[in-house]
Amino acid sequence: MLAGMDSFQATIDADGRIEPRDAMPEGYRKTLIRQIAQHAHSEIIGMQPEGNWISRAPSLRRKAILMAKVQDEAGHGLYLYAAAETLGVDRADLLDLLHSGRQKYSSIFNYPTLTWADIGAIGWLVDGAAIVNQVPLCRCSYGPYARAMVRVCKEESFHQRQGFEILHTLCNGTPAQKAMAQDALDRWWWPSLMMFGPPDSASTHSEQSMAWGIKRHSNDELRQRFVDMTVPQADVLGLKVPDEGLSYDEETGHYRFTEPDYTELYDVVKGNGPCNQQRLAHRVKAHEDGAWVREAAAAYAGKQASRREGSAA
Amino acid sequence: MNDLFVYTLRLGDDALIAAQRTAEWIAAAPQLEEDVALGNIGLDQLGQARSLLQYAGQVEGADRSEDDLAYFRDERDFLNLQLCELPNGDFAHAMARLLYFATYQHLLYEELRGCADEMLAGVAGKAVKEVAYHVDHATQWVLRLGDGTEESHRRMQAGLDALWPYTAEMFESDDLVRRLAVAVDPSTLQAEWERRVMAVIDESTCSRPVASYQHSGGRTGRHTEHLGYLLAELQHVARSHPGATW
Numbered sequence: 169m170l171a172g173m174d175s176f177q178a179t180i181d182a183d184g185r186i187e188p189r190d191a192m193p194e195g196y197r198k199t200l201i202r203q204i205a206q207h208a209h210s211e212i213i214g215m216q217p218e219g220n221w222i223s224r225a226p227s228l229r230r231k232a233i234l235m236a237k238v239q240d241e242a243g244h245g246l247y248l249y250a251a252a253e254t255l256g257v258d259r260a261d262l263l264d265l266l267h268s269g270r271q272k273y274s275s276i277f278n279y280p281t282l283t284w285a286d287i288g289a290i291g292w293l294v295d296g297a298a299i300v301n302q303v304p305l306c307r308c309s310y311g312p313y314a315r316a317m318v319r320v321c322k323e324e325s326f327h328q329r330q331g332f333e334i335l336h337t338l339c340n341g342t343p344a345q346k347a348m349a350q351d352a353l354d355r356w357w358w359p360s361l362m363m364f365g366p367p368d369s370a371s372t373h374s375e376q377s378m379a380w381g382i383k384r385h386s387n388d389e390l391r392q393r394f395v396d397m398t399v400p401q402a403d404v405l406g407l408k409v410p411d412e413g414l415s416y417d418e419e420t421g422h423y424r425f426t427e428p429d430y431t432e433l434y435d436v437v438k439g440n441g442p443c444n445q446q447r448l449a450h451r452v453k454a455h456e457d458g459a460w461v462r463e464a465a466a467a468y469a470g471k472q473a474s475r476r477e478g479s480a481a
Numbered sequence: 482m483n484d485l486f487v488y489t490l491r492l493g494d495d496a497l498i499a500a501q502r503t504a505e506w507i508a509a510a511p512q513l514e515e516d517v518a519l520g521n522i523g524l525d526q527l528g529q530a531r532s533l534l535q536y537a538g539q540v541e542g543a544d545r546s547e548d549d550l551a552y553f554r555d556e557r558d559f560l561n562l563q564l565c566e567l568p569n570g571d572f573a574h575a576m577a578r579l580l581y582f583a584t585y586q587h588l589l590y591e592e593l594r595g596c597a598d599e600m601l602a603g604v605a606g607k608a609v610k611e612v613a614y615h616v617d618h619a620t621q622w623v624l625r626l627g628d629g630t631e632e633s634h635r636r637m638q639a640g641l642d643a644l645w646p647y648t649a650e651m652f653e654s655d656d657l658v659r660r661l662a663v664a665v666d667p668s669t670l671q672a673e674w675e676r677r678v679m680a681v682i683d684e685s686t687c688s689r690p691v692a693s694y695q696h697s698g699g700r701t702g703r704h705t706e707h708l709g710y711l712l713a714e715l716q717h718v719a720r721s722h723p724g725a726t727w
Contacts, residue, residue, distance in 0.1 A: 337726065453509075463633070467633075
């Protein structure tokens, strides 16, 4: 056992990959299960705010792109759950943890999508922030998670471009369309900054995750990276970032910006956001409404298996 | 109106309205794999709709795009089958509709891909492969649900029965399809459709739906009350911003 743990530490120290059959500390396993599961939950809950606009997408081309995007998210959910299962848990159990509120998902999805421009803003800002968070995860010390992230990030980068393109079209459209785009940025800017989690001074999970090579950069570093990437893009769109304190610092080469109101983040994480109840209720209902279907599929598979056995005998 | 335009519109409207209903399942399916599968099927249907509506606009020659046809016609101008517009029920209802509709589309596209109209033949040639998968997906589920548990059997039977009165409309022949050389007369597809569908129903241990009153009217723009609401949702953003591009 000791030898196993020694080799775990040696792999981490050499920046190698831990694979499912390798020895690993229980804390490492638990941290990864929690993180991968919550990432998977975020993908499937995230289908709702965007799915909300499939039926109303204003052109057939946009409808097709949005359907494909939401479908991608279901796919991300699937392989993230599969990655979590390599750590010895079951997708069904993880879903139960989500449905009973014992595991969380990204609190960004507790905000409502109120206009078509929100679909653009989610792609541009939310998927943009997700990419900043997830690119370093492609080098995560746990092999299956790192490999899943490579594929997820490729698709997310396509999602981000389509979001930007939606807003670009709106910003070059009618005054009403441009106003819709600005309104979406005004509402999504602060929640997007909160996607990087609490400030470093208050982050509880960070230190150990860094030591284990699960996390590579601090929340504040990633937040800064996101702001630096996004502000020039807002300029291209001709939109105003709703932060009076925003300015470019020539010396550091970074933007100075106002920190989001973290009490709002803690509140939404606790369950007090505009859509927390709605998102979870929708998910639980889909799951419960589907119970008889899953039971039927299992019963049918059982019957088929015993028929095959019967004919073999 | 130009026969080829109307004929193409019928097929395009079927696919568009079916896609709109299929898409409602995304993020509401019984399991994640099914969200992916129904997303795929809806995307196929929407892709067929776009090709057909683009072509319809071209044939009409009035400079109408796929979006003009999808977003700026009223319910009396839509020519889809009533089967496609009915509200979603439970998952068994969805699989019954997919079995009925995709089997019909498959037979139709198989014929149409050999027609003299190059565009229609091209669309059908691509679509026939897609709907073959839809038929297979629906078939697998009708078998699982029909021969699964008591509850799933009851629901599967209810779905098959509830939609049966909307199936004869698929095979209605009229002057237009008889006049238009490239059109497939749908009445010629009915016997084979029944053979294929009944084979699945029999294997699923469900009973064959009994002959019943059959609805009609979609091909001439007479719809159920449900289509108006479906279109209100589909069209409202586009219509709120006339002339805007997206």
